[in-house]
Amino acid sequence: MLTYKAGDFIKRERERRGISQEDLAEPQMRRETLSKIERGAVAPSKKNLDILLEKLGYNANNLPYLLLDANTVKFQETTQLIDTYLGGGQVKEAEPLIKELEQNSKFMKSIVNQQYLVCVKAASLLVKNGDKKEIEALLEQAIALGNPEFSPKYLKDYYLSAYDLRAITMLAFQYAQNGKLEQSINLLETLLNSVEEKCFDKIELGRHYPYLAFNLSKRLFIAKEYKKAITCCEKGMAMCKKTSLWDFSPLLAMNKIYCLYELGEIEKCKAMVYEIYYTLGHFEYITQKANLKKFALTKLNMELN
Numbered sequence: 001m002l003t004y005k006a007g008d009f010i011k012r013e014r015e016r017r018g019i020s021q022e023d024l025a026e027p028q029m030r031r032e033t034l035s036k037i038e039r040g041a042v043a044p045s046k047k048n049l050d051i052l053l054e055k056l057g058y059n060a061n062n063l064p065y066l067l068l069d070a071n072t073v074k075f076q077e078t079t080q081l082i083d084t085y086l087g088g089g090q091v092k093e094a095e096p097l098i099k100e101l102e103q104n105s106k107f108m109k110s111i112v113n114q115q116y117l118v119c120v121k122a123a124s125l126l127v128k129n130g131d132k133k134e135i136e137a138l139l140e141q142a143i144a145l146g147n148p149e150f151s152p153k154y155l156k157d158y159y160l161s162a163y164d165l166r167a168i169t170m171l172a173f174q175y176a177q178n179g180k181l182e183q184s185i186n187l188l189e190t191l192l193n194s195v196e197e198k199c200f201d202k203i204e205l206g207r208h209y210p211y212l213a214f215n216l217s218k219r220l221f222i223a224k225e226y227k228k229a230i231t232c233c234e235k236g237m238a239m240c241k242k243t244s245l246w247d248f249s250p251l252l253a254m255n256k257i258y259c260l261y262e263l264g265e266i267e268k269c270k271a272m273v274y275e276i277y278y279t280l281g282h283f284e285y286i287t288q289k290a291n292l293k294k295f296a297l298t299k300l301n302m303e304l305n
Contacts, residue, residue: 005073006049011038013056024055075107079116086123094124111145115163118142122170136174142167152183155190156197165191165208169215176219185223188216192232206243210236214248217255226259233259250279254292261299270300277304 014024025034028051036042037052044052053059078097085094098120101107108114122138125131143150146164160168168191175184192212195205213236220229233256240249253276260269273296280289296302 006044007038007040010034010044010052010056013058014038017056019055024052071106075101075104075113082120086120086127089127091124091127094120098124112161112163115142115145115167118145119163119167119170122167122174126170126174132174132178136171136178139167139171139174143171152187152190155187156194158194160194160198162204162208165195165212169212172219173215176222181219181223185216185219185225188212188219192216202243203245206239206245209239210245210248210252212236213239214251214255217252217259221255221259221262224262226262229259230256230263247283250276250283250285251288254280254288257292258295261295266300270302273300273302273304 010024014021021031021034021038025031029048033042033048034052037044037048078101082094082097082101085091085097098117101113102117108117118138119142122135122142125135125138143164146161146167147158150158155168158164168187172184172187172191175181175187192209195208195212213232217229217232217236220226220232233252236252237249237256240246240252253272257269257272257276260266260272273292277289277292277296280292293304296304
């Protein structure tokens with residue numbers, strides 16, 4: 001039997017306010033219906049959920065997780081924890097959670113979940129500087145789960161999920177690590193163009209496009225294609241402005257500064273450094289801020305507080 005998160009939430013909020021089941025339910029629904037919802041025996045209909053939450057002072061649109069069953073909520077919490085651990089380089093903490101999900105038959109029923117696990121296994125190996133060929137093979141496996149006949153040369157023809165994008169971006173990164181820089185750049189360029197063409201939702205476009213532009217600009221910098229990298233950064237920053245999702249804007253600007261320096265555009269570098277330095281602080285990009293401070297001192301003879 002599913003235990004819906006909505007029932008837990010509604011019961012807790014009802015009791016906290018001292019409201020009886022009859023008073024909360026009637027006249028829109030029977031008390032027995034509310035009782036089943038609170039016990040997790042049934043999922044509330046969208047209409048009933050809206051009514052109950054409005055009576056408790058909430059807007060259902062702001063609480064989408066309430067429509068998930070308890071298992072899904074737990075899986076989401078676990079995956080978020082795994083991502084946090086891997087993002088902080090804490091592989092030992094992440095690996096038991098990865099194994100726990102892998103052994104859960106309910107979790108493994110979903111191809112999307114399988115794809116996620118293969119991706120995080122690859123990420124775990126990346127953090128540990130594991131075998132490069134093994135990492136590449138895992139990422140290709142993750143992509144194949146979502147697109148069984150995947151081929152980079154037909155990338156523009158695919159409609160990709162967020163997990164597909166994640167896996168392909170990681171694969172491009174791994175190509176660069178394995179000495180296949182041109183292949184990495186070509187894959188990211190094709191992926192960026194595909195996202196711009198097919199990602200019609202403004203929020204999704206704002207999430208994915210700047211992220212891909214950031215990664216592409218880094219690979220172009222390594223390839224010493226500085227002008228192309230600057231154009232890529234500027235397009236990414238323009239997309240941040242267009243979608244009002246700013247997280248990657250200072251990182252893209254930072255890459256642009258590095259490219260300008262390599263092109264000898266010192267004054268343009270200096271003009272950007274102050275603004276970007278403090279913007280990095282605003283977004284709490286602590287490591288990047290420290291890196292820019294060191295760059296400004298050693299390359300531009302600028303002291304930043």
